[in-house]
Amino acid sequence: DADVTQTPRNRITKTGKRIMLECSQTKGHDRMYWYRQDPGLGLRLIYYSFDVKDINKGEISDGYSVSRQAQAKFSLSLESAIPNQTALYFCATSDRLAGGPSSYNEQFFGPGTRLTVL
């Protein structure tokens, strides 16, 4: 079984609809992230959460909201979808930092959700 799962994998919706993308992880990681990928732009961070009570905006949070329901679940919502939110969305997780400033914990990515807003 995959460690980081995303549902749905593909979704087509209409402008103005509310939609939720879900991410679950079995890695036991504290930190979770939502990115969107657009051709030629790479991945851009939407929101990130360092634990259940710590949620932060990324570089492109406008038009999105998130919910960290539990350590293992992090959902991304589009309250009123618009066509320029058509993209590939990735969830990622990483462990709590254990060491000092020179430590690093790898981010593990889910398989992605392809969202199309008509």
Next chain:
Amino acid sequence: AQSVTQLDSQVPVFEEAPVELRCNYSSSVSVYLFWYVQYPNQGLQLLLKYLSGSTLVKGINGFEAEFNKSQTSFHLRKPSVHISDTAEYFCAVSAPGGGTSYGKLTFGQGTILTVHP
């Protein structure tokens, strides 16, 4: 703040030829550097990372990268590519140290490597 520029959006190459994917970064502080690979219809997978120490780092699948601080570059290389290396490759940077910025990745635009038979 950090930024990453991947200098080539697409790199076509023949099988068994060498390849270099270029990445330059900008940062006012020291950084950690990464290369991720995304195979078709899959999520991202870490290829290799530079945190400190030797500037030449080796990763999975025969890839390696060299950190050049003076040129602020972290180019990815493979001496002989295979068809299975066809994928999109992303360079990324993260700031070390504490604080809320720790652990966040800033990605480049991606380079699509296509290996032809």
